[in-house]
Amino acid sequence: MKQMFVDFHCDTLLTTYLENKSLKNATGHIDLKKLVDGGALLQCFAAFIPMHETAAQYSIQDVPWDFFRKLAARYGQEANAYPDRLAPVKSFADIEKNRAKGLVSAMLTVEDGACLDGDLSRLKTMFDLGVRLITLTWNYENCLGFPNSPDPALHARGLKDFGLETLAEMDRLGILVDVSHLSEGGFWDVVRENKKPFVASHSCARALCDHSRNLTDEQLRALGDKGGVCGVNFYSRFLRAGAEHTANEDILRHMAHIADRAGMEAVALGSDFDGIDCTLEMENYSGLAQLAELIADRFGSANAEKICYQNALRVLADVMN
Numbered sequence: 001m002k003q004m005f006v007d008f009h010c011d012t013l014l015t016t017y018l019e020n021k022s023l024k025n026a027t028g029h030i031d032l033k034k035l036v037d038g039g040a041l042l043q044c045f046a047a048f049i050p051m052h053e054t055a056a057q058y059s060i061q062d063v064p065w066d067f068f069r070k071l072a073a074r075y076g077q078e079a080n081a082y083p084d085r086l087a088p089v090k091s092f093a094d095i096e097k098n099r100a101k102g103l104v105s106a107m108l109t110v111e112d113g114a115c116l117d118g119d120l121s122r123l124k125t126m127f128d129l130g131v132r133l134i135t136l137t138w139n140y141e142n143c144l145g146f147p148n149s150p151d152p153a154l155h156a157r158g159l160k161d162f163g164l165e166t167l168a169e170m171d172r173l174g175i176l177v178d179v180s181h182l183s184e185g186g187f188w189d190v191v192r193e194n195k196k197p198f199v200a201s202h203s204c205a206r207a208l209c210d211h212s213r214n215l216t217d218e219q220l221r222a223l224g225d226k227g228g229v230c231g232v233n234f235y236s237r238f239l240r241a242g243a244e245h246t247a248n249e250d251i252l253r254h255m256a257h258i259a260d261r262a263g264m265e266a267v268a269l270g271s272d273f274d275g276i277d278c279t280l281e282m283e284n285y286s287g288l289a290q291l292a293e294l295i296a297d298r299f300g301s302a303n304a305e306k307i308c309y310q311n312a313l314r315v316l317a318d319v320m321n
């Protein structure tokens, strides 16, 4: 039987927006055909909010909230444009419904809570537009807290008061908390304050690749203890120091390490497709099936099911209302 996949993170929404493409004619790692043929059960689409020099790099002049609204509108169009193949989800039941009809599920996520700009009421608007996961920070300080940093003093900074208020409101609404990109201090605040499981949607193991974007063994253990998952990122430089190419074996090494520290129930997928500029042995979404075979060879077929989609679904069922 064809392996199904839940992928917690891609940047296809941003790249198709910037290139004025659709899921149908996208030229990157992900497009509609690759998702359908590749066995996608659920694909998360990140509305990435470019700030500061990143906004300048993409020539984006909108304030973060306006840019979020534009990407959310684009997501809404795309997620409803191919009703015989793909449909958006707003509840866990929607995922099951789509699966029964043979449709790929699409879920809107936000990468960088900066678009809240200190206004908690915006969370409800985001929720109504379909946002079910928020990556609290990207690589800049924002109204919620501080990002990961190679500087230990900076990396230790925690969430701001507004960040803690946001966690409580996300919990109430049923929006999943994502700690990828967050400082380690912020991570421990989430461990302490968040009632439900949370995720690192696209991160790897720091013990295998010493980058501040990756999680230490202590962090992985805490994430597993909370019932959360780490979506393994396919970016070569998070998998192996200095690498410019992602070999499937590098992904398997990180999966084995995360399983060893956090448990097999804590391993998931967070490809970062269309957000990474390295070459990949799997090339694009179509290569996931081949990766799944290697996962099954290494960890057994029951564990491959867990890694490829079941662990992710468990967390979504725990958090989504």
Ligand SMILES: [Zn+2]
Residues within 6 Å of the ligand: 111, 180, 181, 202, 275
């Ligand atoms: Zn990211």
